[in-house]
Amino acid sequence: MGDSQEFDRVYERFQLIVNGPALFNAVITALELDVLGFISRHPGAPFEELQRHTEIQPHKLRVLMLALCSTELVGRRDGGYVNSSVAEEHLVTDRPEGWRDTLIGWRRFQYPAFPHMSSALRTGTNAAALDAYPGSGNTLYERLASDPELVASYHDSIGPFTHLFAHALLDNVEIAEVRKLLDVGGGDGTTAIKLVRRYAHAEVTIFDMPSVTRHAALGIPDDLEGRVLTHAGDIFEDDFPRGFDGILFSHSMEVFSPEHNIKLLAKAFEALPPGGKIFLYNMCASDDEQSGLLSARLSLFLNVLASGEGMAYPAGDYEQWLTEVGCASVRSYTGLPYEHALVVGVKE
Ligand SMILES: C[S@@+](CC[C@H](N)C(=O)[O-])C[C@H]1O[C@@H](n2cnc3c(N)ncnc32)[C@H](O)[C@@H]1O
Numbered sequence: 001m002g003d004s005q006e007f008d009r010v011y012e013r014f015q016l017i018v019n020g021p022a023l024f025n026a027v028i029t030a031l032e033l034d035v036l037g038f039i040s041r042h043p044g045a046p047f048e049e050l051q052r053h054t055e056i057q058p059h060k061l062r063v064l065m066l067a068l069c070s071t072e073l074v075g076r077r078d079g080g081y082v083n084s085s086v087a088e089e090h091l092v093t094d095r096p097e098g099w100r101d102t103l104i105g106w107r108r109f110q111y112p113a114f115p116h117m118s119s120a121l122r123t124g125t126n127a128a129a130l131d132a133y134p135g136s137g138n139t140l141y142e143r144l145a146s147d148p149e150l151v152a153s154y155h156d157s158i159g160p161f162t163h164l165f166a167h168a169l170l171d172n173v174e175i176a177e178v179r180k181l182l183d184v185g186g187g188d189g190t191t192a193i194k195l196v197r198r199y200a201h202a203e204v205t206i207f208d209m210p211s212v213t214r215h216a217a218l219g220i221p222d223d224l225e226g227r228v229l230t231h232a233g234d235i236f237e238d239d240f241p242r243g244f245d246g247i248l249f250s251h252s253m254e255v256f257s258p259e260h261n262i263k264l265l266a267k268a269f270e271a272l273p274p275g276g277k278i279f280l281y282n283m284c285a286s287d288d289e290q291s292g293l294l295s296a297r298l299s300l301f302l303n304v305l306a307s308g309e310g311m312a313y314p315a316g317d318y319e320q321w322l323t324e325v326g327c328a329s330v331r332s333y334t335g336l337p338y339e340h341a342l343v344v345g346v347k348e
Helices: 003-032 035-041 046-052 058-071 085-091 101-121 141-143 148-170 190-198 212-216 257-269 293-306 316-322
Strands: 074-077 080-083 178-183 201-207 230-231 246-250 277-283 329-336 342-347
Touching: 003 035, 003 046, 003 058, 003 101, 035 046, 035 058, 035 080, 035 085, 035 101, 035 212, 046 058, 058 074, 058 085, 080 085, 080 257, 101 148, 101 293, 141 148, 141 293, 148 190, 148 212, 148 277, 148 342, 178 190, 178 212, 190 201, 190 230, 201 212, 257 277, 257 316, 277 316, 316 329, 316 342
Parallel strands: 178 201, 178 246, 201 230, 246 277
Antiparallel strands: 074 080, 277 342, 329 342
16 A cells, blocks of 8 residues: 555544544434434435434434434435444344444443543553442442442443354354353353353353342343353452363453463362363454554553453463463464454363
8 A cells, every 4th residue: 555545544544533432422322312223214214304203403413413424324315314234233233232232331331431541551550430430449340349230231231242242252162062161250141141042061150249140140041040050259369169161251351460360360270170171252452462443442441440450462462371370282263253362271
């Protein structure tokens, strides 16, 4: 690519990024006012119909539609509006992996924290952004525990992403063979439920904080009783339960520092029988740490608010840690959708 084309490409990305916060909120407003849903049900709907449906002033709707059209999520056709296929597939959908609740969750839990970024990076702590939450503890997860509504709302916002990301994990030939899996930091049980639905021989135990396992237990369908179980505790302070042939860390290693992760991996290794496997499923920055928009946003969120540490480590970091705690054989499945990698270590 010539110099000027490269300049134009980066400048276009720059425009998207710096105008992004306003446009991000316009997308959420369009979801809340059912603009995208209405256009989906009435492709080609004229402005007047949309205005009657949303009941907002014509001028305000004009401004919102300019914003939506500028994102290209919505376009104009024959005097009316139509959704792009991206809007249809990812925003106007009843599928559990739709982005709607994720974006609403980013607005509530992530983006209010980012103005504290300079101080968080300078001081090396997440204290400033954590101040917005009641209770004690140095992580968002501990703070959420003081209020069941916060726990439910937070997990509702990460659930759709877990659905979206789970496909590549569930398709993996090694996870398919596990009979009893411990899901460390298993959250609301989305992965556990999907896994036992997919594999009739599988049983999964969610190991998470008591406030989260209580929430997860409410969502376990009756027909999966006895196949999706919960184990409440602190993954750092408490022993890992035994009797599992696989231990999964799905998005729970990104959250912590290398030192903390090695401690967790050593505990997992110790709890496994010979032949047992550790599965690390995470969003991973590229090896050269130069790309990955999802990885970059997540890493900033973790450091500014969630835990004050961690990042979307490149897959090589996980391989190194697994080797360090004693896994004889370590392999990576990289290039999975949404910047994911699965790293597997075997205890021999
Ligand atoms: C980013 S979420 C991952 C959720 C889920 N595994 C997924 O793939 O979406 C991290 C999880 O780790 C849990 N967690 C954080 N610190 C913990 C601790 N000290 N003890 C137990 N669970 C903890 C949180 O409650 C949360 O459910």
